[in-house]
Amino acid sequence: MQTRVLKVNPKNPSLSQIRQASKIIRSGGTVAFPTETVYGLGANALDSKAVKKIFDAKGRPADNPLIIHISDVADLGILSNNIPKTAFDLMEDFWPGPLTIVLKKSKIVPKITTGGLDTVAIRIPKNKIALELIRYSGTPIAAPSANVAGRPSPTRAQHVIDDLSGKTSMILDGGPTKIGIESTVIDLSRKTPMLLRPGGVTLEQLQKVLGKIAIHPIIHGKKTKTIHRSPGMKYRHYSPRAKIILIEGQKAIVNKKISQLLQSYKKQGLRVGILGTNIKSDMTITQGSQEKIAANLFRSFREFDAEKIDIILARGTSRKGLGLGIMNRLRKASYRKIIV
Incomplete structure (x- = not known):
């Protein structure tokens, strides 16, 4: 398959380019496009054969559900027949934006799209290219x-x-994404809303609207046999080729531990990258605000790989605000975690 790459103005997308991409979607193909969080690989959510192309292109396990993107709240009724008032409260505050809502699915949604589940994950992205494509x-x-x-x-x-x-017919190049980590996912198909994946909308923001929110234990690194109703829960994700060691604790103690590990791995002849502190190594990437950390996290992973780094020593950050989403990604990407 030959992949066409179209550079699209993110502020004023060309109608001609959008029409070319939408024609591929309507004909059962796949198109990669930017959102405010990360780039997505899109296909007609209601076409089982088209959705299968997503799984095939990514090598994605069939039981890992997909998020459906819509451009208007009016389309919600097509995908779910059971929409609680709390969903509309969240939509009013956070749509379009990086919030995915899990609801009971309607019969029109193929099971391949939901990973075989009776629920469906939905959001409206805050990106002109994505919205026009939909x-x-x-x-x-x-x-x-x-x-x-x-x-x-x-x-x-x-x-x-x-x-x-x-592996895809077209890629719409709309420049770098803004948020850098995937959307927050909240499950409203149960009595008490449950946070399934932290992301661009923080837990604190959700609590202001919903009050009490349960937090899925997997967010805190606990193993569970419960049904995984969101992407990013069941499998290892976000990983560079280098092995990430995540170190958490008081800043001074963490830096000391990183220095010790750095010397140990260097003696073994390994190339070592440092993430989150200015300790010098084969490659060091420091961090700023939580917004900057999130925006650059996945790019940093790929840059370490480009430099053939073997080990990444990553300093943890606060779990408050956007930090909960950042730490979720770091934890899922890590092969070893150390608390000092």
Whole structure:
């Protein structure tokens, strides 16, 4: 398959380019496109054969549900017949934006799209290219991150090209994404709302609207046999080729531990990358605000790989605000975790 790459103005998308991409969606093909979080690999969410192409291109396990993207709240009724008032409260505050809501699915949604579950995950993205693509396609679009399963999510078109060139018909290059980590996912199909995946909308923001929110134990690193109703829960995700060691604790103690590990791995002849502190190594990437950390996290993983780094020593950050989503990604990507 030959992949066409179209550079699209993110503020004023070309109607001609959008029509070309939407034609592919309507004909059962796949298109990679930017959202405000990461790039997604999209197909007609209501076409089982089209959705299967997403799983095939990514090498994604069939029981890992997809998020459906819509352009208007009016389309929600097509996908779910059971929409609680709390859903509309959240939509009013956070749509369009990085919030995915899990509801009971309608019969029209194929089981392949929901990973075989009786629930469906839905959001309206805050990105002009994405919204225009959905509108002109005339159908909800299922779109997980546009990367090979398990790899760092793409925040630039080049990341998509690196992973999926030859596996999708078209890539819409709308420049770097803004938020950098995937959407927050909240389950409203149960009596008490449950946070399934932290992301661009923080837990604190959700609590202001909903009050009491249960937190899925997997967010805190606990093993569970409960049904996984959201992407990013069941499998290892976001991982670079290098092995990440996540170190948490008081800053001074963490830095000391990183220095010790650095010397140990260097003696073994390994190339070591440092993430989150200015300790010098083969490659060091410091961090700023939580917004900057999130925006650059997955890009940093890919940059470490480009430099053939063997081990990444990553300093943890606060779990408050956007930090909960950042730490969720770091934990899922890590092969070892150390608390000092």
